[in-house]
Amino acid sequence: xxxMNEPAKHGLVRIRFDLSYDGTEFAGWAIQPAQRTVQGxxxxxxxxxxxxxxxxxxxxxxDAGVHARHQVAHFDLAESIWREFEDDLLRRLARYLPxxxxxxxxxQAAPGFDARFSALRRRYKYRICDQLVGIDPLERVNVLNxxxxxxxxxxxxxGALLLGKHDFAxxxxxxxxxxxxxxxxxxxxxxxxxxxxxxxxxxxxxxHAMVRSxxxxxxxxxxxxxxxxxxxxxxxxxxxxxxxxxxxxxxLTLENVDYPEDSELAARAVATRKMRELDN
Amino acid sequence: xxxMNEPAKHGLVRIRFDLSYDGTEFAGWAIQPAQRTVQGxxxxxxxxxxxxxxxxxxxxxxDAGVHARHQVAHFDLAESIWREFEDDLLRRLARYLPxxxxxxxxxQAAPGFDARFSALRRRYKYRICDQLVGIDPLERVNVLNxxxxxxxxxxxxxGALLLGKHDFAxxxxxxxxxxxxxxxxxxxxxxxxxxxxxxxxxxxxxxHAMVRSxxxxxxxxxxxxxxxxxxxxxxxxxxxxxxxxxxxxxxLTLENVDYPEDSELAARAVATRKMRELDN
Numbered sequence: 001x002x003x004m005n006e007p008a009k010h011g012l013v014r015i016r017f018d019l020s021y022d023g024t025e026f027a028g029w030a031i032q033p034a035q036r037t038v039q040g041x042x043x044x045x046x047x048x049x050x051x052x053x054x055x056x057x058x059x060x061x062x063d064a065g066v067h068a069r070h071q072v073a074h075f076d077l078a079e080s081i082w083r084e085f086e087d088d089l090l091r092r093l094a095r096y097l098p099x100x101x102x103x104x105x106x107x108q109a110a111p112g113f114d115a116r117f118s119a120l121r122r123r124y125k126y127r128i129c130d131q132l133v134g135i136d137p138l139e140r141v142n143v144l145n146x147x148x149x150x151x152x153x154x155x156x157x158x159g160a161l162l163l164g165k166h167d168f169a170x171x172x173x174x175x176x177x178x179x180x181x182x183x184x185x186x187x188x189x190x191x192x193x194x195x196x197x198x199x200x201x202x203x204x205x206x207x208h209a210m211v212r213s214x215x216x217x218x219x220x221x222x223x224x225x226x227x228x229x230x231x232x233x234x235x236x237x238x239x240x241x242x243x244x245x246x247x248x249x250x251x252l253t254l255e256n257v258d259y260p261e262d263s264e265l266a267a268r269a270v271a272t273r274k275m276r277e278l279d280n
Numbered sequence: 281x282x283x284m285n286e287p288a289k290h291g292l293v294r295i296r297f298d299l300s301y302d303g304t305e306f307a308g309w310a311i312q313p314a315q316r317t318v319q320g321x322x323x324x325x326x327x328x329x330x331x332x333x334x335x336x337x338x339x340x341x342x343d344a345g346v347h348a349r350h351q352v353a354h355f356d357l358a359e360s361i362w363r364e365f366e367d368d369l370l371r372r373l374a375r376y377l378p379x380x381x382x383x384x385x386x387x388q389a390a391p392g393f394d395a396r397f398s399a400l401r402r403r404y405k406y407r408i409c410d411q412l413v414g415i416d417p418l419e420r421v422n423v424l425n426x427x428x429x430x431x432x433x434x435x436x437x438x439g440a441l442l443l444g445k446h447d448f449a450x451x452x453x454x455x456x457x458x459x460x461x462x463x464x465x466x467x468x469x470x471x472x473x474x475x476x477x478x479x480x481x482x483x484x485x486x487x488h489a490m491v492r493s494x495x496x497x498x499x500x501x502x503x504x505x506x507x508x509x510x511x512x513x514x515x516x517x518x519x520x521x522x523x524x525x526x527x528x529x530x531x532l533t534l535e536n537v538d539y540p541e542d543s544e545l546a547a548r549a550v551a552t553r554k555m556r557e558l559d560n
Contacts, residue, residue, distance in 0.1 A: 022417035069418055091412055099425065100417045132371055137302035137380045138349055138422055138533070145379065253418070 012076040016109035021101040022141055023067040023249065030061050038062070038101060042073070045096050049089065050081055059115045059257040060122050063209060065249030067142045070104075070256040074115040082108065112266025113259070117273055120258045121185060122206060126199040126215045126251045127192075135196065143196055144251030150222035152189040152197055158221040159187035159199070161232040162214065170234045170241065171214050172207035179276055180207050187214065189222075205272075209246055216245030292356040296389035301381040302421055303347040303529065310341050318342070318381060322353070325376050329369065330361055339395045339537040340402050343489060345529030347422045350384075350536040354395040362388065392546025393539070397553055400538045401465060402486060406479040406495045406531045415476065423476055424531030430502035432469040432477055438501040439467035439479070441512040442494065450514045450521065451494050452487035459556055460487050467494065469502075485552075489526055496525030 019042075027035035031043065039056050046054040058073040085092075086108075093103045112118065127143040129135035130150045135143045165183040172180045186202035199218075201211050217234060220226040234241065260268050299322075307315035311323065319336050326334040338353040365372075366388075373383045392398065407423040409415035410430045415423045445463040452460045466482035479498075481491050497514060500506040514521065540548050 020416050020418065022420070067418055069416070094413050095427070099414065099420055102414050102417055104413050133374050133384050134379065134382050136300050136349070137382055138300065138347060140302070140379055141421060142418055147375070 009076070011079060013079045013082050014074055014076050014109040014113060015082065015106060016072065016074050016113055016115065017103050017106040019071050019073065019101060019103045020069050021067060021071070023062060023065050024141065025100055026064065028062055028064040028066065029058055029071075038068075038071075041097070041101065042103075045093065046075065049092050049096060050077065050085060052078070052081060057115050059119050060124075060206070060254045061208075062252075062254055063212070063249055066212075066252045066254070068254040071254055072115045072119070072257045072259075074109055074113065110262035110265055112269060113262075114265070114269040115257075117269035118259050118265045119205070119272075120260055120268065121202055121204050122257050123186075123255045124199075124201045124206070124211045125253050125255050126201065126211065126247065127253070128197045128199075128219070128251055129195075130197060131195055136194070139194070139196075142251065142253045144248050146219070148223055150197055150219065151224065152191060152222065154224075154228050155189045155197075155199075155218050155222040158218045158228045158231050159189065159214075161229065162187055162235055166235060167238060168207060168210055168235065169239055170237055170244070171210050172240070173209045173213075174240070175208055178207065182207060182210070184214075187218075189218075211252055212247040212249065213244060215247040215251075219247060220245060289356070291358060293359045293362050294354055294356050294389040294393060295362065295386060296352065296354050296393055296395065297383050297386040299351050299353065299381060299383045300349050301347060301351070303342060303345050304421065305380055306344065308342055308344040308346065309338055309351075318348075318351075321377070321381065322383075325373065326355065329372050329376060330357065330365060332358070332361060337395050339399050340404075340486070340534045341488075342532075342534055343492070343529055346492075346532045346534070348534040351534055352395045352399070352537045352539075354389055354393065390542035390545055392549060393542075394545070394549040395537075397549035398539050398545045399485070399552075400540055400548065401482055401484050402537050403466075403535045404479075404481045404486070404491045405533050405535050406481065406491065406527065407533070408477045408479075408499070408531055409475075410477060411475055416474070419474070419476075422531065422533045424528050426499070428503055430477055430499065431504065432471060432502065434508050435469045435477075435479075435498050435502040438498045438508045438511050439469065439494075441509065442467055442515055446515060447518060448487060448490055448515065449519055450517055450524070451490050452520070453489045453493075454520070455488055458487065462487060462490070464494075467498075469498075491532055492527040492529065493524060495527040495531075499527060500525060 021038055026038050029038045031037050031040040043054050043056055054075050056073050056075050090106050128146050129143050130146040134145045163184050167181050169180040183204045186200050188200050190198055192198055217231040221228055301318055306318050309318045311317050311320040323334050323336055334355050336353050336355050370386050408426050409423050410426040414425045443464050447461050449460040463484045466480050468480050472478055497511040501508055
């Protein structure tokens, strides 16, 4: 398998930017013909402003309707163009982009940085309002309404059983030639000050639709419709089944991406590439 | 002038409900033909569920695009119908209504209660993000983006000059036969933990478009385009001028409505009615 996203070539600089978006009106991150995507919109905007074709790589390729409070992406650019635009690019993007996507910082990346392969871990949150009256309309953009009460104690138990490094094939939409082995570091549930149920889901990386495929079965446990061990038995089956439940994207937000210290960025990217290849 | 909204008649009970809404997709509270309004949607929903025509009165008739975190309304209903539906009405409304309006409680009102005339005061907040990169897309539903930095110190000064009981005709869209004398109790600016600039605006009652007509000129002061005394000079002119600035509805939210103790509700309603009549 050939992995793209090599370090920046000679004469090019690598630009890192941090962004947030309301995913409601996007068909996800990844560019698709005739669809409004985050990648497509940003590539078009940057290409227009910089007058050169831009290709983006991000840390977490969110699905249609999934939000990001702190996504990270990079692109490579001729150094001369960067020097021309660097002082003004943040302001120009702020004016150019629609209000459902905001670039919060943009700067030359530290050497060896790769938004995807240098990342140590991704943190998502999944928010559910299970109260009778439903979520406050002013807070609803990234919260799912659920009509029956959920028991977060048993949801926590069910989630804890899945922690660790496993083949998460049962919780992934299969992509040809891609490994489904991941290290799930956290999958815990708590209630915020408004009573909204929030899942913290952290892993080194996630496969396609993995967070929502983990959340769906645990909701069934929280409703009492399935035993606490049900998600674990799905994991152990090693394959996606007809009983898979993919939770709605509305409740899911990519909260942040962790990277190592600057001195470790390149080594981390090399190690991640090697690991993904070995696993296949 | 004949004021409607008398106490509930014999055989009827008065029902109070508390609600919140995202005003973005509403043409305001007040019912209008062929428009999606909060009052129209709620009257239709309640009439369908209760199988009897319902007419609503609210505490703050918000304009198109203005939000409410805590609006209060009432309607009168035959006691027999109320007894039939009271246990289940909150759940039915939660399922029936779209996600941009939520009824948070519904109950028989204390004697003498009138959502409009018993109110002691209304509190609105106006939120503005004046940071370069703009407001977080996940928080933007009730925040206005502003492209230049605002100085909240001088905005506070300008607002403080307007406090007290005055004829606010300069800051109101005139309604035939309605007084524009109001007591402005608070008009202060502060920044929340994200740096968003928030105006707290409190009065016994507000005239049509009054909060936004107060906020608009103070933004001009905060930008340094007008002197700190400019809003006061508008007030003193006693009439709406061509220079009036009505701030966008997106930033405005009705936060809550204060009522007196139950024993004072009826007296407060009588006093308010008398005052509004005398002022005209």
